[in-house]
Amino acid sequence: MHAGVSPTGRVMCLRVGDHEGVRLSRQLMAMDYALQQGAQVSVHPFSLETESEVYREAFEKLLSTNHLAVVAAGDSDCDLDLDECK
Numbered sequence: 001m002h003a004g005v006s007p008t009g010r011v012m013c014l015r016v017g018d019h020e021g022v023r024l025s026r027q028l029m030a031m032d033y034a035l036q037q038g039a040q041v042s043v044h045p046f047s048l049e050t051e052s053e054v055y056r057e058a059f060e061k062l063l064s065t066n067h068l069a070v071v072a073a074g075d076s077d078c079d080l081d082l083d084e085c086k
Contacts, residue, residue: 012039022046024055031058041068 012034016026027044034042042062062069 012037017046024052028054028058031062035062035065035067039067041070044069044071047072 014030014034016022016030031042059069059071
């Protein structure tokens with residue numbers, strides 16, 4: 001018997017952030033690397049402060065290969081207990 005939803009799945013951890021934050025260039029390199037290695041799913045639990053055409057093109061490239069990219073929605077690092085975040 002197997003536990004979980006994908007008993008044959010593998011995990012590839014790619015670090016794109018450091019003490020200075022998450023850099024777009026590192027994200028793009030990691031996305032390309034994941035595709036080259038045959039990754040079919042990726043998780044992007046962060047958001048950008050501004051919209052980027054380069055970032056959009058990178059996700060379109062993922063989608064064109066039938067890759068599932070799971071992204072953060074409304075991740076503004078806001079404490080929902082504070083009035084300014086409601």
